[in-house]
Amino acid sequence: MGVTEQAQAARRASYRLATLSTAVKDRALELVAKAIESHAREILAENLKDQQEARRQGLGEALFKRLLLSEDKIAQMVASVRDVIRLPDPVGRRLQARELDDGLTLTQVRVPIGVVGVIFESRPDALVQISTLALKSGNAVILKGGSEALHSNRVLFNLIRQAAESADPAFREALQLVETREHIRELLQLDSLIDLMIPRGSNELVKSIQENTRIPVLGHSEGVCHLYVDRDADLDMAVELGFDAKCQYPAVCNAIETLLVHADAAAEYLPRMAARLKGVELRGDERTRRIIPAREATAADWRAEYNDLILAVAVVDSLEQAIEHINTCGSHHTDAIATRNPAAARRFLAGVDSASVMWNCSTRFADGYRYGLGAEVGISTGKVHARGPVGLEGLTSTKYLVEGHGHLVAGYADGSRRFTHKDLP
Amino acid sequence: MGVTEQAQAARRASYRLATLSTAVKDRALELVAKAIESHAREILAENLKDQQEARRQGLGEALFKRLLLSEDKIAQMVASVRDVIRLPDPVGRRLQARELDDGLTLTQVRVPIGVVGVIFESRPDALVQISTLALKSGNAVILKGGSEALHSNRVLFNLIRQAAESADPAFREALQLVETREHIRELLQLDSLIDLMIPRGSNELVKSIQENTRIPVLGHSEGVCHLYVDRDADLDMAVELGFDAKCQYPAVCNAIETLLVHADAAAEYLPRMAARLKGVELRGDERTRRIIPAREATAADWRAEYNDLILAVAVVDSLEQAIEHINTCGSHHTDAIATRNPAAARRFLAGVDSASVMWNCSTRFADGYRYGLGAEVGISTGKVHARGPVGLEGLTSTKYLVEGHGHLVAGYADGSRRFTHKDLP
Numbered sequence: 001m002g003v004t005e006q007a008q009a010a011r012r013a014s015y016r017l018a019t020l021s022t023a024v025k026d027r028a029l030e031l032v033a034k035a036i037e038s039h040a041r042e043i044l045a046e047n048l049k050d051q052q053e054a055r056r057q058g059l060g061e062a063l064f065k066r067l068l069l070s071e072d073k074i075a076q077m078v079a080s081v082r083d084v085i086r087l088p089d090p091v092g093r094r095l096q097a098r099e100l101d102d103g104l105t106l107t108q109v110r111v112p113i114g115v116v117g118v119i120f121e122s123r124p125d126a127l128v129q130i131s132t133l134a135l136k137s138g139n140a141v142i143l144k145g146g147s148e149a150l151h152s153n154r155v156l157f158n159l160i161r162q163a164a165e166s167a168d169p170a171f172r173e174a175l176q177l178v179e180t181r182e183h184i185r186e187l188l189q190l191d192s193l194i195d196l197m198i199p200r201g202s203n204e205l206v207k208s209i210q211e212n213t214r215i216p217v218l219g220h221s222e223g224v225c226h227l228y229v230d231r232d233a234d235l236d237m238a239v240e241l242g243f244d245a246k247c248q249y250p251a252v253c254n255a256i257e258t259l260l261v262h263a264d265a266a267a268e269y270l271p272r273m274a275a276r277l278k279g280v281e282l283r284g285d286e287r288t289r290r291i292i293p294a295r296e297a298t299a300a301d302w303r304a305e306y307n308d309l310i311l312a313v314a315v316v317d318s319l320e321q322a323i324e325h326i327n328t329c330g331s332h333h334t335d336a337i338a339t340r341n342p343a344a345a346r347r348f349l350a351g352v353d354s355a356s357v358m359w360n361c362s363t364r365f366a367d368g369y370r371y372g373l374g375a376e377v378g379i380s381t382g383k384v385h386a387r388g389p390v391g392l393e394g395l396t397s398t399k400y401l402v403e404g405h406g407h408l409v410a411g412y413a414d415g416s417r418r419f420t421h422k423d424l425p
Numbered sequence: 426m427g428v429t430e431q432a433q434a435a436r437r438a439s440y441r442l443a444t445l446s447t448a449v450k451d452r453a454l455e456l457v458a459k460a461i462e463s464h465a466r467e468i469l470a471e472n473l474k475d476q477q478e479a480r481r482q483g484l485g486e487a488l489f490k491r492l493l494l495s496e497d498k499i500a501q502m503v504a505s506v507r508d509v510i511r512l513p514d515p516v517g518r519r520l521q522a523r524e525l526d527d528g529l530t531l532t533q534v535r536v537p538i539g540v541v542g543v544i545f546e547s548r549p550d551a552l553v554q555i556s557t558l559a560l561k562s563g564n565a566v567i568l569k570g571g572s573e574a575l576h577s578n579r580v581l582f583n584l585i586r587q588a589a590e591s592a593d594p595a596f597r598e599a600l601q602l603v604e605t606r607e608h609i610r611e612l613l614q615l616d617s618l619i620d621l622m623i624p625r626g627s628n629e630l631v632k633s634i635q636e637n638t639r640i641p642v643l644g645h646s647e648g649v650c651h652l653y654v655d656r657d658a659d660l661d662m663a664v665e666l667g668f669d670a671k672c673q674y675p676a677v678c679n680a681i682e683t684l685l686v687h688a689d690a691a692a693e694y695l696p697r698m699a700a701r702l703k704g705v706e707l708r709g710d711e712r713t714r715r716i717i718p719a720r721e722a723t724a725a726d727w728r729a730e731y732n733d734l735i736l737a738v739a740v741v742d743s744l745e746q747a748i749e750h751i752n753t754c755g756s757h758h759t760d761a762i763a764t765r766n767p768a769a770a771r772r773f774l775a776g777v778d779s780a781s782v783m784w785n786c787s788t789r790f791a792d793g794y795r796y797g798l799g800a801e802v803g804i805s806t807g808k809v810h811a812r813g814p815v816g817l818e819g820l821t822s823t824k825y826l827v828e829g830h831g832h833l834v835a836g837y838a839d840g841s842r843r844f845t846h847k848d849l850p
Binding site (some may be wrong): 014098100103111138196214240241244349361384388408420 | 538731807822
């Protein structure tokens, strides 16, 4: 079966999946959890094949680590499947209801988005996570994992599909695995069969997907986040915010890459911040370097995502200049202000055009789990469909249902009938 | 100024527009209404130039009609601007609020989408409608009108921009007009500057935009809508529904193109329906033609959008077969079932994958005004961002605001603090 046929099969199955009850989907998920649990030894054996191949090919240590499965990791996988069972099913949720006229009602409800394509790198647990989220939300899913995890992905995929299939036969066509890089190119052309692409991996992966398809892409290629320390900031707090946002986990997309400081606060704040950021390489503009030692920042530093213990630092003359810098050089992901001045905070929250904008807290909070969304499908910096950390709702669309008793448009068109348009509870 | 510079200016202005109060935007709209009102004679004079040019070039009568302005039409334009003033401002509306921990709150609010590109054909009132909707929702907008309305568009655009500008200078850069066809190609490349494209016009226009850009497109290229008459239908009602949905206004996207009839109802229903549809050309499958006279339908008829007094008719053996036909051959726009059986209706409403699905009412209700959305930005058959008739909300995105008191992630990461995740009213 070629990739197009796989996508057609997924599309066919998606219509059936849209009508499955929560109970059937949860039963499928429980069978998936049990299947992974009871086949742990087989999964580890297949993972060992990938490890041996990775060693032979001299895969880097970081990638090798992400590939590695263990009994503990498998137990975590199983627990994560059971977490998905406990999430509320978004499908069927009523978003609005309106009486259009006597006996004629409009209801808008959540429905599965249909067919989701997922392209991920190395980590085999990503396959489990995303396919169970898709299953819970009634979506068919086409998975393409990293070739370095070929055997692990294959065994996990087959276990998941077989288990789900025993709850409902539609899951056989609804879950599709694609294995070669050439197939990605083919997938990206199938905009009539695939409703949403979710790339999970490096910036380069996400960017290359975004640039090569007309299918909507959920994700972000960059996280160039800022902390702006206002003239009215609590400087003790601002020092700790800068430290948490840069150092608590520097390799992630919601860590800050640039620190902006109001000129009136710079002389007092910057030396204290620099002391707290010991071990972090600072790259400063001219005014920063007059106050603290730092490498000279180049134009590229203001748009750089280091994902490392490096921080660009600039002094600005006003809140407005900070906002303009962030909107122009940032990646519209997550940006924060430290200030005691509520008016300044309001201007910042309204003026910064980012998915998450924060006041007196760390940018590191921008995350689906921390936001209480239950599970994170991804973080989106796009402005359509979903923005910011995206939960299960990101895998849904909506549908309008209109129910009448033989209502015709003719009467409204000729003016003999009028709409009532009353919102219903 | 080239198109890219225009888009950059619009992007710059969009940040300012996002922070304007409803009062300022409504004042700008009132000035726009007054400007159009007081310059009616000038607008008509410019429109006359377009008419003369159109006559010289032998423009078709239908297009000529859509181009034509009159004092009445100008009064309608002015009234439509004042209608937009009365619409509630979606920007700033709170969608959800949650306490993450003591003193740390998350709020999701509506924000303008940013920069919207609009490409429309002939009708100069489309320029007024879409630019005032964009203005109300705080969006910058780049407009490209049909070349046949060049003078009309130009005078209307200048009046709108000047009027809006006197309420806030940001509107000068926020409203941009583009005049040549070559510029469309350039616009479609600007996916980093334009957030959403809205084509308004023929199927061909919409399709060509969708196929030539990575910018999200709001719209639908086709409306292949169905009425399915179930075995348990009230046949009197089903006859009137078929007549209204086909004949009340056959040229529009929500008129039906295919009628599906359950085999058990066909012998009684089809002759009555055919009598009611006198003057409509019927194209039937074999079983239909055994009951009523009709031309033989070809494979192309099941996917055809006639926008005319032509109807494809097929007999099906089951509700499931009807659903499958609609999902496979339809355009996922609007489809209806006529039945007295609630269980059958529920299966149809859940199983048909269309933006609007209806029970015992005419497909012609699928419309923003009839749905009570206030104004219609367009009808979308896409599954991301917005689906079905789209109101002012379709010109918005969302943003997460997080407000704390120096909250750091470190405490939650090391387990010393826990999230409370309490939904707030």
